[in-house]
Ligand SMILES: Nc1ncnc2c1ncn2[C@@H]1O[C@H](COP(=O)(O)OP(=O)(O)OP(=O)(O)O)[C@@H](O)[C@H]1O
């Protein structure tokens with residue numbers, strides 16, 4: 108009897124055995140529907156040897172598979188990747204599988220509609236309407252309704268023409284195919300250095316072998332142009348390419364550049380797609396027809412049958428790390444996919460992660476350097492402003508030297524960018540009279556004032572309230588004060604200083620859709636904006652040749668809290684935002700406002716000495732046995748019931764195994780101790796590379812039980828310590 112082991116889309120379940128009924132063909136990878144109790148679930152037939160521990164069920168107790176869906180089977184290599192990801196990040200395989208089957212509507216199979224087109228045959232009887240319709244429609248093809256519109260007649264007239272043999276039916280898929288990018292459309296003339304880099308990568312693409320690259324080029328060196336040549340090589344080799352971007356906001360400018368180079372936009376995959384777009388993209392990807400896909404990290408698990416290259420752009424960005432559900436790092440899983448499927452993976456960044464540089468040092472990744480900007484543009488010069496000796500006026504945030512510099516730039520008709528990584532107007536609102544502070548009812552966080560929308564918002568859970576007029580505690584009116592600056596407040600200050608200047612705020616609030624982002628880029632390019640005030644959203648990827656001044660309002664912000672990567676992140680963010688200045692013919696200047704001018708990272712930034720920063724930071728990590736030398740994992744316990752969360756945390760803490768080379772810290776209440784109404788506790792596990800941390804944790808937690816209302820999440824290689 109034919110049996111199948113099936114991984115159902117239910118994270119609480121392991122694989123289950125089913126009977127393949129007579130006449131049905133199902134093999135590993137087949138996407139199927141199977142009964143579970145009274146329900147029907149989608150799943151994938153899996154390789155039996157992958158789950159040797161599953162208890163075999165007797166033939167007579169098996170239920171029949173119901174259906175094999177009309178979609179390409181999941182490739183074997185993708186099944187291996189799903190297993191690896193589940194194993195490494197200690198996630199249920201079904202939760203990883205869900206990311207591969209990311210469009211339920213795509214699994215419903217091919218969907219067709221009937222369109223009509225002229226046969227060239229004239230009907231026996233012609234009427235005025237028929238003549239008009241046939242003339243206007245010409246050789247166009249469409250649904251009856253569409254043809255009636257084009258012809259300016261009723262549906263009945265078209266149906267009559269069909270009956271009379273003047274139009275014939277054609278069955279077409281509802282999923283219109285995507286146009287193919289043309290590698291020869293508009294290749295740029297590369298500089299010698301760029302050419303050498305491009306050739307290296309294109310050769311690797313043609314070799315069809317695993318080859319991880321770090322494309323380490325300074326801001327404005329033309330990394331995009333260079334990896335486009337690797338993409339061109341993949342297209343020519345008949346392979347698919349995936350480009351991962353850290354944020355949807357960066358997609359618009361990317362699409363535009365891609366279209367200029369390849370004559371058409373790539374297939375776009377992100378969380379904002381409508382269901383029909385998702386379906387169309389998924390089916391084109393799974394059929395191997397989507398040649399180049401650009402997407403956020405979730406595009407990584409899609410079932411490309413024929414991948415030949417992955418590019419991870421801005422590869423240092425922390426947003427490639429998913430912080431809920433499966434806690435995976437898309438950069439690292441991308442490299443693993445390249446290894447399993449034998450193709451090169453390019454990590455592009457002007458400020459590579461310490462982890463990535465370390466892989467280069469170990470000889471595992473190849474580094475390709477682009478040390479100079481394209482077209483003779485110079486790197487900007489960077490200057491520190493000591494806020495202790497040169498403070499802004501009371502109630503202001505822009506220090507005098509920066510004001511002077513902005514004044515000059517404005518007078519020259521050039522653009523400036525002020526960077527502050529805080530959305531909204533003010534991060535905290537308090538009552539001057541009684542000291543009351545507005546806090547989120549669901550989270551351990553302050554409500555952030557958004558003056559543009561007249562609301563207070565929690566940036567963790569999205570809770571909003573209308574901007575209050577009086578204190579809810581003491582009922583005093585006009586007693587509420589905004590504490591500290593956000594970008595909106597900086598924009599107000601700019602407008603007060605230069606009422607004639609045209610100011611734009613660039614954050615995820617103002618550029619929340621691709622269309623808004625595109626409008627913003629256009630107006631900056633057209634010179635309709637003088638001063639941009641933005642968060643980290645604006646620090647990378649953008650290319651505005653007339654932007655010559657960058658001011659960092661508070662360089663110390665990211666150093667507070669001091670987690671493992673605080674210095675590194677600060678360095679990357681400021682290098683990136685500095686990299687927006689002087690990308691055209693005019694030189695760029697950068698001012699960094701700081702209260703810690705002697706901090707190592709600030710010194711390295713001012714000296715423009717990346718190497719020194721990397722050296723010192725890497726040494727610090729080595730001494731602390733922190734990643735990439737040692738390893739961390741976190742266990743996060745959460746529950747709506749505070750006692751229950753604390754109890755489970757204690758239980759897990761008490762059961763911590765003694766393992767050589769491993770230490771367990773905590774449990775302790777998380778810094779973000781309440782999030783979305785759940786009370787949180789954390790344990791941190793620190794181990795040497797020799798410890799098989801996954802096995803240890805699997806065994807440790809596997810022996811424990813806790814209430815189903817408590818959630819226990821494991822975060823391997825954590826980026827957030829909140
Ligand atoms: N060979 C070339 N021919 C024409 N234009 C080029 C070439 N190389 C780079 N450019 C242009 O120079 C500008 C900077 O290049 P690009 O944006 O690719 O740099 P980058 O290294 O990705 O920078 P960042 O890391 O700051 O995003 C772009 O406008 C790009 O089109």
Ligand SMILES: [Zn+2]
Nearest residue numbers: 547550565568
């Ligand atoms: Zn909240």
